[in-house]
Amino acid sequence: MFLTLKKGATKSQLEHLRKKINGLGFRAHISKGAKKIVVGVIGENAILVRDTFESMEIVDFITPISKPYKLASREFKKEDTIINVNGIKIGGKQIVVMAGPCSVEKKDLLIKIAREIKKAGARILRGGAFKPRTSPYSFQGLGEKGLKYLAAAKKITGLSIVTEAMTIEQVKIVEKYSDIIQIGARNVQNFDLLKAVGKSRKPVLLKRGIATTVKEFLMSAEYIMSQGNCNIILCERGIRTFEQSTRFTLDLNAVPVIKRLSHLPIIIDPSHGTGVRDYVAPLSKAAIAVGADGLMIEVHSKPEEALSDGPQSLLPKDFFSLMEELKKVAYAVGREI
Amino acid sequence: MFLTLKKGATKSQLEHLRKKINGLGFRAHISKGAKKIVVGVIGENAILVRDTFESMEIVDFITPISKPYKLASREFKKEDTIINVNGIKIGGKQIVVMAGPCSVEKKDLLIKIAREIKKAGARILRGGAFKPRTSPYSFQGLGEKGLKYLAAAKKITGLSIVTEAMTIEQVKIVEKYSDIIQIGARNVQNFDLLKAVGKSRKPVLLKRGIATTVKEFLMSAEYIMSQGNCNIILCERGIRTFEQSTRFTLDLNAVPVIKRLSHLPIIIDPSHGTGVRDYVAPLSKAAIAVGADGLMIEVHSKPEEALSDGPQSLLPKDFFSLMEELKKVAYAVGREI
Amino acid sequence: MFLTLKKGATKSQLEHLRKKINGLGFRAHISKGAKKIVVGVIGENAILVRDTFESMEIVDFITPISKPYKLASREFKKEDTIINVNGIKIGGKQIVVMAGPCSVEKKDLLIKIAREIKKAGARILRGGAFKPRTSPYSFQGLGEKGLKYLAAAKKITGLSIVTEAMTIEQVKIVEKYSDIIQIGARNVQNFDLLKAVGKSRKPVLLKRGIATTVKEFLMSAEYIMSQGNCNIILCERGIRTFEQSTRFTLDLNAVPVIKRLSHLPIIIDPSHGTGVRDYVAPLSKAAIAVGADGLMIEVHSKPEEALSDGPQSLLPKDFFSLMEELKKVAYAVGREI
């Protein structure tokens, strides 16, 4: 339930309202727009206390929210959310490209790749220090050492960093080195982890699970937002279907669906979404054409030596060409890279 | 198995070879390229008679085809197939747009729509006269009367026609009125129907089934080709997945996958692939960006009165705007509409 | 819409009612139960003419049917449908087992297998004469010769026959030799074929498609029933999912779901549903335990020589042991084999 306040609500009236909401066992979420103030009454069955607010002087009208995700819904916030990462704006006119190796391995190599993707026009460096791997016997990532390599690459290139946290403990340390905390597809319903990053002040890149519906995906975003962190970048990275000629089926339908249901930005990961290097370029173009706000692409100088996901990584020179082509597509749909 | 012939093979040598192949119980498929002649030996276990051809003078070398689809494979034919429909070339530089109502209903309305889509830049008019409907109690199409309406619209506008044949009997009559015979998603493995259109000389638009893998899809094309008709336009129209926020999940991964495995052109149907009007425009742009050779889009002047699939049909004015935007995307990827 | 008549409706009243229904453009489906007569008014939007019947003397009450499948629904017919095939009752207390090779190949071998499955307790011989094959180069079945072999096996063993018709033309010839006409999974939405078997008087075994929902499945049954043939045996044979360790995922949930929604009998095909010989026995037991009315199992004396689906065929001796075990499971759930 959302309360739209009358013009001219004073600070003390607002404070009074907040206490009222808390006193009834709910959380107040205050959103100050250019023209009006909207207050979310967050919690289960908030609608049952509607009467309490109807009679209040400063409440202009009450909007029951029909969606199970509230803060993430367009019903609550009409304007697109734009997330600011060190001056890079995600969700606006500019398409933001995040690139880098699947996992952080050697420091020199990482810096080399970082330089090359920057030259090509990427703004954010990706790379896993903590790696979720299906087999316990696969390479599990360098841990904090990997985060330090990322920080070194950032220092040299000025690129911002996005990297994954897999556990509540890792959130703290990832927060220290990274500009965006990534939550992986396998953790999209790891609710305690979602709550943990919800308490962080860093933007969160939330990947859709391979069998997560759009509605569940937005509900996972809501878990984060319900803790106060509304800086969420959604990421579609392929869903699991019967088709086996690609590793996953990239669900580009999800982009306009999410744009309709939510105000949050959404980016596409064609590297995981196809699992095949040759398909990354065409799907990247399609992602921009369909309306995505950014891309996350795996780039590796020596894909054949990569400890994970080599077959889907682009060579720097191919990434460079791709970026040139993407600029044209972005321009064609009224955006820029 | 394919036999690549030496340069200078004479007509009578070729005829001799064909008889030899037939005599062994196989079918010969002769493909004359600019530089060389390739002869397909079509039939089960053709490879077992390899020896017979190895010693033949005019045979340069023999290529066993590893794929279960042979004629449809890139291994057999390197160059893209371009299909000529009354001068419209499908599979080349130009993106071909087919548009029109889901089902043919009233003559005047059809002609009105045809005029509008032509003005917007569509080249081919779509519309169902025979309609496959999940319920026996739903509108089943006008039958031949509908075909006549399509012919009338063609006469007036000069647009070519694509419409569906659901049974072997209908193939004959559809062939008479239509420029392209459509095989619907539900009939993608109706093998006798595939064979029937394989004997037609008209191009075939083959829609992927909702649970057909890319390999099975190419095998269905192979059924048609094995009967001598190689003018096939593939069409991706959404696959069935767990996601329910759209009617189907449009599988755009399939475009680069098919481009790699086959030489046949492929178009996209975003109207069926999403089932929602608002999602048709973004997915159309994505289809062109990903490399599709064309689009099939539902357009209806009065979608609320349509007897089938109204909610996914565009209004002519929206189709007009969309075509303008698509031209820009086509240009961005080096193509044109 | 269904009209439940008052007791004592005369023949001429019934005839008058039928004419009335036809005159309004609908089809009348008269179902005489032990206690009452129910008349279905079949056709699109029948509910719009409800008023016409409300005032009629012989009509007791009117039931609008909410389901898009009407004749197939439990709302229309409360009691289980029991189908009589030469005295074998399908849908009653007895579990009916259909067994035999995937495709009919050699006459002697077929008769040998028929004798063995009969000894084991099967009542119906299965075997394909017309074979739908994904590749055009695979063995396509013996055609009418195969049907004759089946007839020969029937004559010798007394087993009834079930075999597939893939086209409208084949329906006639299959009808001649077979006791049950099978419609394969690929043809579950080949609506003209469904209508064709709907005009036959022979029972129809309708296989669920690999991506057909339960509702669509019942709608396909409705296509057949809408033409007057209500002797339909449904068959679940596995759906296509992401899981690749079995060829398909056998959906046993569908049995109680269909039992609730429909009065039609349903059997299970664990051979196609798993694609692996070793899994046929456990899934057969599960099928009986879950409430299926029968089984369709592939049995072949020399699976390694079978021209299709050898890897999923049981040896006669294994089928014999399985039947012994199935008897115990049937007994445990109050049924018998």
Added chain:
Amino acid sequence: MFLTLKKGATKSQLEHLRKKINGLGFRAHISKGAKKIVVGVIGENAILVRDTFESMEIVDFITPISKPYKLASREFKKEDTIINVNGIKIGGKQIVVMAGPCSVEKKDLLIKIAREIKKAGARILRGGAFKPRTSPYSFQGLGEKGLKYLAAAKKITGLSIVTEAMTIEQVKIVEKYSDIIQIGARNVQNFDLLKAVGKSRKPVLLKRGIATTVKEFLMSAEYIMSQGNCNIILCERGIRTFEQSTRFTLDLNAVPVIKRLSHLPIIIDPSHGTGVRDYVAPLSKAAIAVGADGLMIEVHSKPEEALSDGPQSLLPKDFFSLMEELKKVAYAVGREI
């Protein structure tokens, strides 16, 4: 890689071997069977140090394990694993039934349900104290208070307890009160949580994810086993498919598949697997018939008041009847309840 030792290997030889393995950077897993000792060399690329062991006196032969899951595979351990929970043996002849409410709510009600399920023949009480919920605004469980209620119910009835831990922190506290630690479907690839329960000495009930393949499922079990805890009960609870008439599609194929690939016991959860009360009984029977080692069933005295999953919970009296029927099915397949 596994080393099968010669008969008569001494304790000190074994200790020497273990040190050797550790020295090379691997973990030794020693499994003493009745007849022979098998030593697993666990870690990535263990096969590369094969030579080191080939020449060792006490090594009889070396088995490279082809599966990515090693300890969980039948290749490693031929005999079924039987897990002992306070004298209840899971994986042997007896089918073990776990029952109780979805979530623990009121103490009295829980004890009442516990008494009833015990009377009906269940051996283990289930109930969630920590609840993973798709929406952040849904009831999230009573936490430790819920665990205390479970302990109280255990004290009174003698039933053992199974309950879920969602985070590493919760593992410690769940361990304290529960006899089996449950890992839910959403956490099947929460690898750090898997490792945490791998270090516990309590048996683990590992639920399959809704889009987890059988191979990935076994790999998740391997994560737990790789930490030393081999007491794992697998649980199939439905996979996500296109079919929407049930909440999930219960994959009973998975039972014989897993029995072939692994020695671990597997149970079925028909309550979550169907999501509909009426379908629980038939699927429970099917689960036993297909070879499952147990069942997990939701039972609630007042399902309409349950804070989660009421519509799929059985009433105690229905559970009682079901248990009677299950005994017959168990008997029919040579097992008992």
